[in-house]
Amino acid sequence: MPLDGGLDTKEYAAHGGAVPIHVAGNGSGPVAVAVVSGLKQEEDHRLVVDALRKVIAKQQLAAPRTAGRLSLVKKQLIVFDFDWSLADQDTDRWVHEALAPHLRRRMKSLKPHMQFTDLCAMMLRELHAEGKTPEQIKDAMRALPFHPGMVRGVKALKASKLVDTTFFLLSNSNTVYIDTILTEQGLQPPTGPQIFTEIVTNPARFLPSGLLELKRRVPAPGEPGSREHGCAVGCSANMCKGEELDAFIARHGGRQAFERIIYVGDGGNDFCPVLRLGAQDVAFVRLHRGLQKRILSEGGIQAAIRWWAGAWEMEGLLGELHGVDPTAEPAGRQEH
Numbered sequence: 421m422p423l424d425g426g427l428d429t430k431e432y433a434a435h436g437g438a439v440p441i442h443v444a445g446n447g448s449g450p451v452a453v454a455v456v457s458g459l460k461q462e463e464d465h466r467l468v469v470d471a472l473r474k475v476i477a478k479q480q481l482a483a484p485r486t487a488g489r490l491s492l493v494k495k496q497l498i499v500f501d502f503d504w505s506l507a508d509q510d511t512d513r514w515v516h517e518a519l520a521p522h523l524r525r526r527m528k529s530l531k532p533h534m535q536f537t538d539l540c541a542m543m544l545r546e547l548h549a550e551g552k553t554p555e556q557i558k559d560a561m562r563a564l565p566f567h568p569g570m571v572r573g574v575k576a577l578k579a580s581k582l583v584d585t586t587f588f589l590l591s592n593s594n595t596v597y598i599d600t601i602l603t604e605q606g607l608q609p610p611t612g613p614q615i616f617t618e619i620v621t622n623p624a625r626f627l628p629s630g631l632l633e634l635k636r637r638v639p640a641p642g643e644p645g646s647r648e649h650g651c652a653v654g655c656s657a658n659m660c661k662g663e664e665l666d667a668f669i670a671r672h673g674g675r676q677a678f679e680r681i682i683y684v685g686d687g688g689n690d691f692c693p694v695l696r697l698g699a700q701d702v703a704f705v706r707l708h709r710g711l712q713k714r715i716l717s718e719g720g721i722q723a724a725i726r727w728w729a730g731a732w733e734m735e736g737l738l739g740e741l742h743g744v745d746p747t748a749e750p751a752g753r754q755e756h
């Protein structure tokens with residue numbers, strides 16, 4: 421009668437699907453075990469881990485947002501989504517809100533029926549047919565809400581001597597909107613070193629007619645270079661943000677080149693890249709938007725999560741990344 425752990429191997433077999441539960445800061449060993457059975461053992465295990473991660477994400481959501489200062493590292497990568505993350509509005513919708521509100525309403529009614537970049541390109545053709553000029557479109561972008569605290573936070577982090585931070589902008593907006601806005605906000609200096617090492621987004625350009633021509637980052641079927649990105653997490657056909665993040669990291673020395681990756685995002689399309697972060701990384705997730713919903717419903721996030729709501733809060737979070745205490749009063753203002 422062969423024995424394994426004192427049990428008869430004819431009647432008992434080791435099978436995955438149980439996960440011990442430890443309490444952080446309590447060194448006395450597991451306090452509970454969560455067990456699932458009935459699926460393949462890997463799936464049993466994954467079901468428990470995903471459920472635990474959702475519980476942890478919900479606990480982090482309930483915790484005070486100032487809890488747990490981030491540590492200082494020597495070299496880090498910060499990845500910014502653009503709409504509702506670096507910028508405090510959505511470029512693709514704002515252009516119509518500013519210039520042709522009836523097109524904004526039309527865009528909303530058509531959105532469920534079209535790939536989003538293609539829809540934006542079509543709406544720009546309609547905007548052009550209504551006589552709106554390149555200068556009007558650029559003026560609308562220059563007027564797009566952009567928080568001064570975000571500008572201060574980004575510039576201070578870039579200038580810090582305490583940590584070497586690489587900036588990467590990864591967006592489903594387009595090159596014309598982003599270039600216009602970054603220039604207006606002083607985040608794209610005309611000469612000298614740039615803040616963002618790379619900007620990956622959909623290509624756009626003004627044609628001689630004045631039409632703003634917008635294309636998908638991953639060319640559509642029938643266009644030169646067309647392919648499918650093969651994302652299984654639900655990225656739209658124009659771009660897989662997770663794939664683009666991995667490709668950026670590979671172009672810049674690989675994962676080991678950065679002690680920590682920080683991802684700043686808000687939308688459901690930021691879920692794919694955030695899923696690819698590791699336990700040493702941090703996601704700065706804007707509250708009450710698609711990314712929060714997917715994190716809480718789908719789980720699987722390994723990175724630590726720091727939640728934020730108002731863009732002003734990002735100045736504090738960016739400060740933590742270079743050792744600045746966001747709660748400190750300015751010098752000379754302390755109470756004595």
Ligand SMILES: [Mg+2]
Binds near residue numbers: 501
């Ligand atoms: Mg966004």
Ligand SMILES: [Zn+2]
Binds near residue numbers: 660661662692
């Ligand atoms: Zn993806």
